[in-house]
Amino acid sequence: xxxxxxxxxxxxxxxxxxxxxxxxxxxxxxxxxxxxxxxxxxxxxxxxxxxxxxxxxxxxxxxxxxxxxxxxxxxxxxxxxxxxxxxxxxxxxxxxxxxxxxxxxxxxxxxxxxxxxxxxxxxxxxxxxxxxxxxxxxxxxxxxxxxxxxxxxxxxxxxxxxxxxxxxxxxxxxxxxxxxxxxxxxxxxxxxxxxxxxxxxxxxx
Numbered sequence: 001x002x003x004x005x006x007x008x009x010x011x012x013x014x015x016x017x018x019x020x021x022x023x024x025x026x027x028x029x030x031x032x033x034x035x036x037x038x039x040x041x042x043x044x045x046x047x048x049x050x051x052x053x054x055x056x057x058x059x060x061x062x063x064x065x066x067x068x069x070x071x072x073x074x075x076x077x078x079x080x081x082x083x084x085x086x087x088x089x090x091x092x093x094x095x096x097x098x099x100x101x102x103x104x105x106x107x108x109x110x111x112x113x114x115x116x117x118x119x120x121x122x123x124x125x126x127x128x129x130x131x132x133x134x135x136x137x138x139x140x141x142x143x144x145x146x147x148x149x150x151x152x153x154x155x156x157x158x159x160x161x162x163x164x165x166x167x168x169x170x171x172x173x174x175x176x177x178x179x180x181x182x183x184x185x186x187x188x189x190x191x192x193x194x195x196x197x198x199x200x201x202x203x204x205x
Contacts, residue, residue, distance in 0.1 A: 001033065003056065014039045015056065031056040071103050071111045079116050083109075087175055113171045113178050124185040125164045131192040132157045138199050 003015040017036030022029065032055055039048040071079070082104035083089075103112070132153060139149050170181055 001036070003031075010043050012041045014041075015054075017054075028057060071108060071115050074103065074115075076116065076119055078104075079112050082112055083116070086112075109173050110171060113173075114168050117168060117171055117178070117182065121182045121185065122164065122167075124189070125160070128185050128188050128192070129157060129160060131189055132160060134196075135192070138196070 001015075001017045001020045003017075004012070005015070006012040015033065015036060015038045017033035019035065020031055020033040023032055024030070032053065033051070034053050035051075036054070037048060037050050038054070039046060085104065086106060086109055135153050135156075136150060139146050143149075167181065171178055
């Protein structure tokens, strides 16, 4: 951890620590630091001392500090509940619980959609990528078209990875568009599954 406290043009304090944690003691917010060093610079004179544990009062910095929970730090359950509320699928929730949801606003809806997409939908693409690689077993290595088939499968997997990494950019405030994007990996997996069934059935015949 690195803290730079510049009180004035002639005074500054730099604190470096390996670890730290936040604590609330009464009305004060304390940052407890472990295994570090503090360097004081007063009128161009430098002094330093090492510490195994020290308390850093951050109450005076509350106006400059983000105190609310970030969207990325919010639980999946809360994010889903927030979307249900914003899209009017859940109207019977009490106002106290609604106020307790972090960043649950219409202005933040795109970030909420993106976070849920990253947590719940992107992992499904792993199954799709595995399914793509399994297409190689549909042709024998002795088949004269095997090399071409291998190249096509490689290209499909490569572009699928690129799409997966950039797919979050297609998330929008539009619920229907986001539902389609969320259903896409399932559709792709089912497509490959039925392709397997049809190909294997034809080979048996």
